[in-house]
Amino acid sequence: MKGLSVRLFQMSVMVILFLTSCQTIPLYEQTTIFPEHSWSAKQVNAYQFNITDTSASYKVYFVIRHHNAYHYKNIWLQVAVQTPTGSLSKQNVNLNMADESKGWLGTGMDDLFDQRIPIISLPSHFQKGITTFYLQHTMREDPLQNILASGIRVEKVKP
Numbered sequence: 001m002k003g004l005s006v007r008l009f010q011m012s013v014m015v016i017l018f019l020t021s022c023q024t025i026p027l028y029e030q031t032t033i034f035p036e037h038s039w040s041a042k043q044v045n046a047y048q049f050n051i052t053d054t055s056a057s058y059k060v061y062f063v064i065r066h067h068n069a070y071h072y073k074n075i076w077l078q079v080a081v082q083t084p085t086g087s088l089s090k091q092n093v094n095l096n097m098a099d100e101s102k103g104w105l106g107t108g109m110d111d112l113f114d115q116r117i118p119i120i121s122l123p124s125h126f127q128k129g130i131t132t133f134y135l136q137h138t139m140r141e142d143p144l145q146n147i148l149a150s151g152i153r154v155e156k157v158k159p
Helices: 002-021
Strands: 025-033 045-051 058-067 074-082 088-096 107-109 112-118 129-137 147-156
Touching: 025 045, 025 058, 045 147, 058 074, 129 147
Parallel strands: none
Antiparallel strands: 025 147, 045 129, 058 112, 058 147, 074 088, 074 129, 107 112
16 A cells, blocks of 8 residues: 555645746746736836846736726727837737637636737747836727736746
8 A cells, every 4th residue: 555655745745846847947027916907098007027047938918817897898098118228119909818618718706707819929038137018908998997917027937
């Protein structure tokens, strides 16, 4: 019986090591909470992270928590990125949050949904130092209702 317990333990450790070795390594995630469950179009949220490994690739995600009552299948954002050297680039992105066949694309419990949506389609390289992301919604509805939190997640891609 003791030998069986040891083997089960060893198998569990192997499975955990296998599963964790196939995942990306989280580097940074920060969110802004909206206590009134609405996001004003004037509110620009800033998120800073420090890049030390310039040889690595990174995936960048928009994270959002919303109610099932959110009125749209997408969200328009203005994303600005300020590099450590001070240069600033801006782009408008349209991120899908739902589709006709599956409904909400994130994970949900009761009437709350969490989503992690890629902002940049391919892994990117960043300069060494502090990089700042600025997020602002550009939807017609202002304030944007049924939004509990939004933010940025940056993951280091494991080779």
